[in-house]
Amino acid sequence: xxxxxxxxxxxHYHDMHGYKIKDTxxxxxxxxxxxxxxxxxxNLKALLxxxxxxxxxxxxxGESGPGRRRYAITPNGKAAFRAWVxxxxxxxxxxxxxxxxxxxxxxxxxxxxxxxxIDDQIQLYQKQLARRRDTYQKRTSVDLYARxxxxxxxxxxxxxxxWLARVREEIIQTMDSGTEILKRRTIS
Amino acid sequence: xxxxxxxxxxxHYHDMHGYKIKDTxxxxxxxxxxxxxxxxxxNLKALLxxxxxxxxxxxxxGESGPGRRRYAITPNGKAAFRAWVxxxxxxxxxxxxxxxxxxxxxxxxxxxxxxxxIDDQIQLYQKQLARRRDTYQKRTSVDLYARxxxxxxxxxxxxxxxWLARVREEIIQTMDSGTEILKRRTIS
DNA sequence: CCTCTCATGTAAGACGTTACATGATTCA
DNA sequence: TGAATCATGTAACGTCTTACATGAGAGG
Numbered sequence: 001x002x003x004x005x006x007x008x009x010x011x012h013y014h015d016m017h018g019y020k021i022k023d024t025x026x027x028x029x030x031x032x033x034x035x036x037x038x039x040x041x042x043n044l045k046a047l048l049x050x051x052x053x054x055x056x057x058x059x060x061x062g063e064s065g066p067g068r069r070r071y072a073i074t075p076n077g078k079a080a081f082r083a084w085v086x087x088x089x090x091x092x093x094x095x096x097x098x099x100x101x102x103x104x105x106x107x108x109x110x111x112x113x114x115x116x117x118i119d120d121q122i123q124l125y126q127k128q129l130a131r132r133r134d135t136y137q138k139r140t141s142v143d144l145y146a147r148x149x150x151x152x153x154x155x156x157x158x159x160x161x162x163w164l165a166r167v168r169e170e171i172i173q174t175m176d177s178g179t180e181i182l183k184r185r186t187i188s
Numbered sequence: 189x190x191x192x193x194x195x196x197x198x199x200h201y202h203d204m205h206g207y208k209i210k211d212t213x214x215x216x217x218x219x220x221x222x223x224x225x226x227x228x229x230x231n232l233k234a235l236l237x238x239x240x241x242x243x244x245x246x247x248x249x250g251e252s253g254p255g256r257r258r259y260a261i262t263p264n265g266k267a268a269f270r271a272w273v274x275x276x277x278x279x280x281x282x283x284x285x286x287x288x289x290x291x292x293x294x295x296x297x298x299x300x301x302x303x304x305x306i307d308d309q310i311q312l313y314q315k316q317l318a319r320r321r322d323t324y325q326k327r328t329s330v331d332l333y334a335r336x337x338x339x340x341x342x343x344x345x346x347x348x349x350x351w352l353a354r355v356r357e358e359i360i361q362t363m364d365s366g367t368e369i370l371k372r373r374t375i376s
Numbered sequence: 377c378c379t380c381t382c383a384t385g386t387a388a389g390a391c392g393t394t395a396c397a398t399g400a401t402t403c404a
Numbered sequence: 405t406g407a408a409t410c411a412t413g414t415a416a417c418g419t420c421t422t423a424c425a426t427g428a429g430a431g432g
Contacts, residue, residue: 377432378431378432379430379431379432380429380430380431380432381428381429381430381431382427382428382429382430383426383427383428383429384425384426384427385424385425385426386423386424386425387422387423387424388421388422388423388424389420389421389422389423390419390420390421390422391418391419391420391421392417392418392419392420393416393417393418393419394415394416394417394418395414395415395416395417396413396414396415396416397412397413397414397415398411398412398413399410399411399412400409400410400411401408401409401410401411402407402408402409402410403406403407403408403409404405404406404407404408
């Protein structure tokens, strides 16, 4: 139940609406965790039942539909969160990327198409890196951990771009030399 | 349905049992994709129904229980797979790591525990990097794409380790200087 | 007035994990 | 003979995504 912990973590900063929680998660660490309303609202309800969060304020301007609820973390919530942060992480890192998934089998597709897709990836990650650098320069928080995680994002991004450039070059060399190495494929 | 495509991709190399498919996925690109039997067997059944794979051989030594089935890709399977490889990847990369998830909120936990967890991560990734370098040196395949993807794995691994070392250092500096910067936290 | 952003929620279905049950073969 | 590995499968449960429905407030 990592979503619950993410919610509890964010509520340490200040009280929030469910909408704002999703928004913050997406903008702050969307590349580590993505989320949607189908997860947020049921989890808020559950956390409320468990006494880990409470409702700080309800704004009910209209009469129909649910009110806008601002949630706050309770002392029990803080304790549960602290226990989780201090507990051992499971050691499984999952990286899921549909480009990489295809890439693995590029040898079975068309080489020209492969180069096209690599170029698309290069463009995409160049934009992303530029955006990250911009956000990094403009950041207002002095938080050590937040600063370091955004450095990690930029470094990973840059490393991936360097790798893509190398891959592109090597594929083009293979095309030029016209060898049929690609067809002698084996896997254990 | 990315599992189906992974299965079709692997069957290009040679015919395989379901068991071997899981094993190969885990050993070849387990850090990009993980899988379990609850997904493998139902997907094999579905692919068979769709005519994208066929049964190459059934070994039924005993009499009870299901036979050991070796699967092969059909021409239709190859066509479907090729269409997928050449189709545009969705642009969402998902990185899910329970250490990083905790890391984001380290400021709310105990700093000494944070350093301990960082040290555990360093050990874990040092071992992983050593294992990857070993596998890389011993690889028998000349496949361009396979070689490059394992280089990506090692580079990402190394970059993460460099980052962890820097994080450790900066945290310890903060502890020594005894400033209370950690407590002035804000997030947008 | 219309569109965008803020805001809350549910239902259906897809996807993934865990745990269990079964049995053959291989090797020490 | 016992343990490890090879091998197939399902049921229950949990998580995640997608699509939909609803409505308030702000600003052009």
